[in-house]
Amino acid sequence: MALARVVLSSGRSVDLSELRMSSTYGGLLEGYPCKRLNDLRIAGLLRSAEHTFPGTPVHLIPPPREYPDQYAGAFGPVETLPAVTCVGRFRSEAVDPAHDRVLYRSHLTVVWFQPAPHVPSGCDAEPALRDLSWELLATDEEL
Template identity: 40%
Template sequence: MTSVGEFDLPSGRGLYLRELRQYLTYEGMLEGLPTVERNKEQIEELVSEHRDNPYPGGPYLIRPTEAPIELPQDDPYPFGIPSALPRVTCIGRFDSLDPARDRSRDFSGLVVIWFQDDFAFPIDPAVVAQLLAIDWEAHAADMEY
């Protein structure tokens, strides 16, 4: 990473974080516990919400690690398997000054969704490692100014 919000992929391609939206993952959850089932729904809704927005195609999801929520064995939770995602949901809009595939276009872009324990900055180092491993040419959309 060269400076805040700038990343160099192993291929030499530069990425620029143009927008970062963050919020508490369970903001608005008034009662009960998060569950594996609800987390799956929440992630699916998030990906669906960012499909073709603002770039054509789907966003890239960096799969979160869920943490089991331990409860007494004699009192199972009736609404699913208790499990928590990291505390903060992050949606980043990244651009590259070069197209991914179509050289007649001006630049390429991709929305990346990830979860981390604290608000950025910094972006969690494990997330940065996964961000740098994205196959940009396969996932980013080519755009015109």
């Protein structure tokens, strides 16, 4: 059973089967958000997603980066990402029309950021999530 169903801009429905949310800067004990820290955080999320969901393609939706007018310290300007980090596993019907619709499903793991902790659903998901090119990113698997 899916946690939610998201309708992509293409009209394809994808089911969210697993979702992991965390605070983007929840473990930051020292320093401040900057480009280097954010890049390391994103790389770690991608590695973790690949390890957690082996055999499933992983796609990053590039997060918006903001540069608040704050003092730039030793690590350069302050750069912030949205407050909530999300890693979701999605499934849908097969991408390849030659595959039997009963025996095959497509799947994709997506990493994205959003401003608030809510489960994406229907047409209310983040625009970047709804704009996924499912046919190019997802792969089919036999059940």
